[in-house]
Amino acid sequence: MGSTHTTTALEHEHATHHDHSHHDDHHEESFVSKYIFSMDHKMISRQFLITAVIMAVVAMTMSIIFRLQLAWPGEKFAFINAILGDKWGKDGILDPNMYLALVTIHGTIMVFMVLTGGLSGTFSNLLIPYQIGARDMASGFMNMLSYWFFFVSSAIMLGSCFIEDGPASPGWTIYPPLSALPEAMPGSKLGMTLWLTSMALFIVSSLLGGLNYIITIVNLRTKGMSMTRLPLTCWAFLITAILGVLSFPVLFSCALLLIFDRSFGTSFYLSDIYIGGRPLDNVGGSPILFEHLFWFLGHPEVYIVLLPALGITSEIISTNSRKPIFGYRAMIGSMLAIGFLSFIVWGHHMYMTGMNPFLGSVFVFTTLLIAIPSAVKAFNYITTLWKGNIQYTPAMLFSIGLVSSFITGGVTGIILADSTLDINVHDTYFVVAHFHIVMGLSAIFGMFAGVYHWFPKMFLRMMNKKLGYLHFWITFISAYGVFFPQHFLGLAGVPRRYYTNSNFPMFDNLVDINIIVTVAAIIGALGQVIFLFNFFYSMFRGEKAPQNPWNSNTLEWTTPMANIHGNWPGALPVVHRWAYDYSKPGQEHDFVPQTVPLAEGEHDGGEH
Amino acid sequence: MKLLVLLAIILLIIAGHQLLRIIELSRGLKKTKEWQINDTDNDMMGKAMLAFMILFFLFFFWQINRWIDRSLPAASSEHGVKYDALWDANMYLISFVFLVTNFFLFYFAFKYRGHKNAKAVFYSHNNKLEMLWTVIPASALAFIIIFGLKYWNEIMSAPTDVNKVTVELYAKQFDWTARFPGKDGKLGSTDFRQIGGTNSVGLDTADASGYDDILVKNEFHLPVGREVEMLMRSRDVIHSAYMPHFRAQMNCVPGMVTAFKFKPTKTTAEMRQDPYVKQLMAGINKQREKEGKEPVEFDYVLLCNKICGASHYNMQMTIIVESEQDYNKWMAKQRALKTLASN
Numbered sequence: 028m029g030s031t032h033t034t035t036a037l038e039h040e041h042a043t044h045h046d047h048s049h050h051d052d053h054h055e056e057s058f059v060s061k062y063i064f065s066m067d068h069k070m071i072s073r074q075f076l077i078t079a080v081i082m083a084v085v086a087m088t089m090s091i092i093f094r095l096q097l098a099w100p101g102e103k104f105a106f107i108n109a110i111l112g113d114k115w116g117k118d119g120i121l122d123p124n125m126y127l128a129l130v131t132i133h134g135t136i137m138v139f140m141v142l143t144g145g146l147s148g149t150f151s152n153l154l155i156p157y158q159i160g161a162r163d164m165a166s167g168f169m170n171m172l173s174y175w176f177f178f179v180s181s182a183i184m185l186g187s188c189f190i191e192d193g194p195a196s197p198g199w200t201i202y203p204p205l206s207a208l209p210e211a212m213p214g215s216k217l218g219m220t221l222w223l224t225s226m227a228l229f230i231v232s233s234l235l236g237g238l239n240y241i242i243t244i245v246n247l248r249t250k251g252m253s254m255t256r257l258p259l260t261c262w263a264f265l266i267t268a269i270l271g272v273l274s275f276p277v278l279f280s281c282a283l284l285l286i287f288d289r290s291f292g293t294s295f296y297l298s299d300i301y302i303g304g305r306p307l308d309n310v311g312g313s314p315i316l317f318e319h320l321f322w323f324l325g326h327p328e329v330y331i332v333l334l335p336a337l338g339i340t341s342e343i344i345s346t347n348s349r350k351p352i353f354g355y356r357a358m359i360g361s362m363l364a365i366g367f368l369s370f371i372v373w374g375h376h377m378y379m380t381g382m383n384p385f386l387g388s389v390f391v392f393t394t395l396l397i398a399i400p401s402a403v404k405a406f407n408y409i410t411t412l413w414k415g416n417i418q419y420t421p422a423m424l425f426s427i428g429l430v431s432s433f434i435t436g437g438v439t440g441i442i443l444a445d446s447t448l449d450i451n452v453h454d455t456y457f458v459v460a461h462f463h464i465v466m467g468l469s470a471i472f473g474m475f476a477g478v479y480h481w482f483p484k485m486f487l488r489m490m491n492k493k494l495g496y497l498h499f500w501i502t503f504i505s506a507y508g509v510f511f512p513q514h515f516l517g518l519a520g521v522p523r524r525y526y527t528n529s530n531f532p533m534f535d536n537l538v539d540i541n542i543i544v545t546v547a548a549i550i551g552a553l554g555q556v557i558f559l560f561n562f563f564y565s566m567f568r569g570e571k572a573p574q575n576p577w578n579s580n581t582l583e584w585t586t587p588m589a590n591i592h593g594n595w596p597g598a599l600p601v602v603h604r605w606a607y608d609y610s611k612p613g614q615e616h617d618f619v620p621q622t623v624p625l626a627e628g629e630h631d632g633g634e635h
Numbered sequence: 636m637k638l639l640v641l642l643a644i645i646l647l648i649i650a651g652h653q654l655l656r657i658i659e660l661s662r663g664l665k666k667t668k669e670w671q672i673n674d675t676d677n678d679m680m681g682k683a684m685l686a687f688m689i690l691f692f693l694f695f696f697w698q699i700n701r702w703i704d705r706s707l708p709a710a711s712s713e714h715g716v717k718y719d720a721l722w723d724a725n726m727y728l729i730s731f732v733f734l735v736t737n738f739f740l741f742y743f744a745f746k747y748r749g750h751k752n753a754k755a756v757f758y759s760h761n762n763k764l765e766m767l768w769t770v771i772p773a774s775a776l777a778f779i780i781i782f783g784l785k786y787w788n789e790i791m792s793a794p795t796d797v798n799k800v801t802v803e804l805y806a807k808q809f810d811w812t813a814r815f816p817g818k819d820g821k822l823g824s825t826d827f828r829q830i831g832g833t834n835s836v837g838l839d840t841a842d843a844s845g846y847d848d849i850l851v852k853n854e855f856h857l858p859v860g861r862e863v864e865m866l867m868r869s870r871d872v873i874h875s876a877y878m879p880h881f882r883a884q885m886n887c888v889p890g891m892v893t894a895f896k897f898k899p900t901k902t903t904a905e906m907r908q909d910p911y912v913k914q915l916m917a918g919i920n921k922q923r924e925k926e927g928k929e930p931v932e933f934d935y936v937l938l939c940n941k942i943c944g945a946s947h948y949n950m951q952m953t954i955i956v957e958s959e960q961d962y963n964k965w966m967a968k969q970r971a972l973k974t975l976a977s978n
């Protein structure tokens with residue numbers, strides 16, 4: 028491939044433009060303002076990433092603990108006793124209440140802290156200003172607050188694991204009355220209060236971040252960066268942020284009403300309950316109301332998790348296929364369609380709640396509609412590979428892994444969307460398999476892809492390629508090893524959130540499947556040690572990164588290899604073309620950065 | 636012992652550190668950087684993608700071959716037969732899509748693995764092609780929606796059989812109670828404030844139609860071939876009445892009465908003779924023998940399928956489906972509430 032493209036003439040027109048205040052004042056920053064209360068999008072991005080990595084390790088360890096219990100119920104594990112102590116892991120046997128608590132915190136951390144806060148927080152922060160040619164986020168201060176709310180929220184969630192009665196345990200969906208009544212389970216006492224507090228702070232963080240991302244993309248695009256030249260990453264972050272801003276407030280009200288019911292005796296979600304040996308005063312509320320409010324966020328949430336990953340891989344697949352992304356406009360169109368439709372499908376989580384069946388039919392229809400833009404995206408990725416010149420960076424491997432898991436998990440969504448078919452697999456392991464593959468794996472793969480690809484921009488060093496390869500293959504193979512067999516547990520009727528399958532004789536013949544799943548999970552978890560090593564080691568000792576290691580077109584690779592305030596030392600770059608001119612006929616190199624002016628008669632946007 | 640482990644760990648760290656030093660030093664001598672992707676990498680990874688695909692597909696078929704016989708037996712209810720047919724049709728469809736799209740993905744990943752002298756084709760869109768793959772999934776989905784909703788409306792419609800059996804499933808942490816209406820054919824109304832003592836399901840004592848209601852625990856019976864209307868209630872938190880053999884499920888929500896209807900088509904005795912069920916039970920009993928547990932016979936079960944607390948995993952009830960005569964005999968042995976209370 029061609030040589031590395033370096034700076035453009037524009038960057039030398041120094042000092043003529045002063046469109047941002049502090050990009051060239053060179054005062055020494057204090058440690059605190061540089062590393063802790065930083066308002067720089069690049070530092071905030073790294074803070075989000077490292078916090079998310081730590082949270083992911085915690086959540087993964089939890090999954091190993093409860094997987095051990097599921098594969099070998101009643102067996103004694105010194106490991107479990109060592110981690111949980113005598114109260115929750117007496118003799119090395121996991122306590123049933125703790126099982127539910129671990130499942131709940133695992134799910135909550137994975138969905139919210141890792142794949143919402145971590146994924147969007149890291150990459151929206153890093154890439155939005157870089158890729159649209161802005162000095163920083165619209166509000167650095169709000170951005171800093173966004174991280175610190177996230178940090179406190181994560182800390183409370185972790186802290187709640189160490190209290191007397193244990194953390195929240197009604198599942199990550201926290202359906203009342205289970206979550207509302209301290210009599211119902213130990214996890215509905217203080218642990219639940221902390222969960223709700225943590226989530227309220229998380230929502231604040233997410234809103235501060237989201238508003239900032241939207242405003243930045245809308246207002247701070249550099250000259251020439253029209254919306255139709257915007258890289259798909261930024262499109263994805265924009266739509267994600269809009270979804271978050273519209274849906275998280277609903278979760279907030281949902282949680283607030285639950286707090287009222289828990290602490291102030293209201294009855295939004297409670298009616299006709301007899302528990303702890305006495306009838307409760309609450310009448311007139313409805314737990315179904317909670318479910319509607321929760322899933323009004325909950326469904327968009329899965330796209331909040333997924334879209335950034337899809338945006339990241341669009342960029343990586345195009346760059347490393349050395350081809351334009353196929354159907355750029357269709358990709359935007361399908362993301363917009365997915366974004367819109369994701370607000371009117373929430374009822375597919377509620378077919379079996381006693382909701383009016385006619386309402387169910389409407390949700391069947393809208394849900395299956397959303398499969399169409401999703402299919403278009405998958406086909407477009409595959410066509411982008413076709414006749415490409417694929418460069419197998421670790422990021423590219425994970426991106427292809429994402430497309431595979433997006434398809435494999437997506438097709439079972441068609442079954443679950445069909446209210447009739449949902450009757451028998453709702454809340455079984457079939458669902459666990461589906462959402463882990465389509466949401467968990469795809470988003471995690473997207474996150475890994477992003478880390479490998481943009482590591483040089485974040486830490487100015489390169490990650491080790493061979494370790495990256497090893498990490499990918501272990502992760503990819505074990506991931507399917509964990510989640511594919513779970514479909515078969517679902518076909519046998521195994522419900523989710525069961526502490527053990529051994530109390531129903533009908534599940535006795537599934538022991539070997541559960542063991543395969545757990546063994547694969549352990550191998551996968553060990554594989555992550557390779558990543559952790561590579562990540563932290565490369566941060567300090569990796570090879571120095573050149574300016575544009577992947578020969579990429581987007582603007583972030585025109586910034587100097589130093590984390591400077593304001594991103595570009597001189598004037599902001601001017602954009603002349605879309606981001607996907609890879610292998611364009613008649614060009615010297617197989618990539619043409621967005622800052623290169625169009626030649627006479629040259630067309631933009633994929634025409635030539 | 637602990638000291639030895641500590642020592643071993645320290646030695647390992649030192650060895651690791653030395654190894655890294657050597658790698659780092661040798662890095663300086665090489666012309667190409669470790670992170671740069673060369674043709675060997677591309678070739679290896681491209682081929683690995685193809686190999687993965689083959690293994691993945693083999694794994695897929697291996698699992699089906701090995702585990703599909705552990706799926707639930709064919710449905711034991713009238714609507715369940717249609718459910719199964721719809722399930723199969725959808726499963727074939729999505730398995731086909733899964734195989735074909737994954738094939739193209741991994742095959743292209745292999746075929747177009749990079750090469751120093753290769754150049755990608757600049758191909759940015761094709762409206763016809765994109766239209767094609769919007770329309771094809773759309774029509775497949777139309778088929779799914781039409782059949783899905785047709786069955787859904789049938790399943791969820793109000794019961795029509797004049798001869799129907801009515802049962803109430805009452806859920807609480809952590810067990811089930813089934814309530815039959817007794818001779819008058821009417822379930823007595825309820826009031827959660829009156830729960831307590833022998834009134835475990837909260838019958839309204841002012842309503843005389845509840846006096847002959849019949850409450851059973853652990854096991855209840857149903858006649859074969861008659862429509863069953865199930866009403867569900869909960870005392871405390873949300874539970875879900877899940878009867879997988881009948882393809883039946885409905886949440887039990889405090890403050891609400893939910894419903895599900897179905898018609899059992901096979902008796903428990905018939906199921907025990909069914910060849911598929913026999914092989915299923917053989918597998919189960921083989922495993923039980925290994926664990927030193929008693930062998931079991933097939934039974935229909937009711938499970939709780941909505942997280943409801945510590946013993947969620949153990950909320951069970953057995954359902955016996957039998958002939959009309961046997962059902963009537965069983966029913967005759969049950970005692971009405973009023974007589975229970977007066978004891």
Ligand code: HEM
Binds near residue numbers: 200
């Ligand atoms: C390390 C690999 C992982 C393993 C072995 C694993 C395993 C599990 C298991 C066994 C459950 C409990 C299922 C049940 O009883 O209902 C579960 C729940 C869950 N997992 Fe994972 N998981 C992993 C990674 C992830 C990832 C990456 C995500 C991100 C989306 C995720 C999200 C969830 C959610 C949302 C739940 C539901 C929690 C609840 O029921 O409240 N998991 N996981």
Ligand SMILES: [Cu+2]
Binds near residue numbers: 326372375376
């Ligand atoms: Cu959804």
Ligand SMILES: [Cu+2]
Binds near residue numbers: 807809943
């Ligand atoms: Cu229950």
